[in-house]
Amino acid sequence: MSSFGDRYVLASGRSGHDRLRMLCEIHDPRTREWLLRAGLGRGHRYVEFGCGLGYVSRWAATQAAHVTAIDLSDEHLGEARRMADGAGLANIEFLNRSIYEHGLAAGSCDYSYSRWLLVHLNRPVDAMRKIGEALKPGGIMVCEEVDASEVYTEPPSDGYHAYRDLAMEAGRKRGVNYAGGRLLHTWAREAGFEVLDVAAYQLHYLTGQHKNFWSWTFLETGPTLIQEGSLTEGRLRELGESMRAADEDPRDLRQPAGRVGQCPPG
Ligand SMILES: C[S@@+](CC[C@H](N)C(=O)[O-])C[C@H]1O[C@@H](n2cnc3c(N)ncnc32)[C@H](O)[C@@H]1O
Numbered sequence: 001m002s003s004f005g006d007r008y009v010l011a012s013g014r015s016g017h018d019r020l021r022m023l024c025e026i027h028d029p030r031t032r033e034w035l036l037r038a039g040l041g042r043g044h045r046y047v048e049f050g051c052g053l054g055y056v057s058r059w060a061a062t063q064a065a066h067v068t069a070i071d072l073s074d075e076h077l078g079e080a081r082r083m084a085d086g087a088g089l090a091n092i093e094f095l096n097r098s099i100y101e102h103g104l105a106a107g108s109c110d111y112s113y114s115r116w117l118l119v120h121l122n123r124p125v126d127a128m129r130k131i132g133e134a135l136k137p138g139g140i141m142v143c144e145e146v147d148a149s150e151v152y153t154e155p156p157s158d159g160y161h162a163y164r165d166l167a168m169e170a171g172r173k174r175g176v177n178y179a180g181g182r183l184l185h186t187w188a189r190e191a192g193f194e195v196l197d198v199a200a201y202q203l204h205y206l207t208g209q210h211k212n213f214w215s216w217t218f219l220e221t222g223p224t225l226i227q228e229g230s231l232t233e234g235r236l237r238e239l240g241e242s243m244r245a246a247d248e249d250p251r252d253l254r255q256p257a258g259r260v261g262q263c264p265p266g
Helices: 013-037 055-061 074-086 124-134 158-174 180-190 209-227 233-248
Strands: 045-049 066-071 092-096 109-115 135-144 152-154 198-205 252-263
Touching: 013 055, 013 074, 013 109, 013 135, 013 198, 013 209, 045 055, 045 124, 055 066, 055 074, 055 092, 055 109, 066 074, 074 092, 109 124, 124 135, 124 180, 135 180, 152 158, 158 209, 158 233, 180 198, 198 209, 209 233
Parallel strands: 045 066, 045 109, 066 092, 109 135
Antiparallel strands: 135 252, 152 252, 198 252
16 A cells, blocks of 8 residues: 555645645646547547546646546545535545555546646656556546656745755655756656657746745645754744745745646557
């Protein structure tokens, strides 16, 4: 049995949900655009791995014939299911499974989607192979992953830059790569996919609530970083204050976002 994540370090609960909601507010518009550009439509069976609160899956259920939304978190799935019921969506099912052991029938899906999941996994290429097994011949995998090594502010904020380096180092210790966004096409090729398209974007904020996505993420992962010995309470406070100061200062904060690969199995 695979462990959670392999060891997913972000919180669930109220704050975790609110943070995931912000992730969706920031990225869903481009995600929808990309899925449509990849050809998602009425007759298709769509599966999402690591669906979180299910925002993309619920939208996909309005575009495709059938949606399977998979996640390992009961809490996330409960919330996602509640919102799908509220929207009266009858063509969506939620499964509590790991991507490594999804149990979907081989060749049963036309489209797969995952966002900000593979960077949390120790074996992203194996995970992609598992996606490939669920896809029909010629089926399309769409993935969006973050490249956290590109978080920066200009003028430089000590807090943001120290956090970026700390996060990358913590990833190395955990055996995951939070810069996985830049590796998607290489992972996909290794997993036996033909890569059809790659794109990337980086959002910039001077003001507004989305500007604090990374400081929020940092404060959420703080207790794990302390537990792992990467951070002290005092340093967490110090970096958090420096990041919050940059959030409130109307300077340029650059936030790396997504890369997308549309890949039918080769
Ligand atoms: C950063 S969240 C992203 C959620 C969603 N894709 C989004 O963009 O809003 C990662 C999600 O992957 C789920 N997850 C982590 N490890 C998983 C695994 N091995 N299999 C399936 N889901 C997993 C987590 O529970 C969490 O909901």
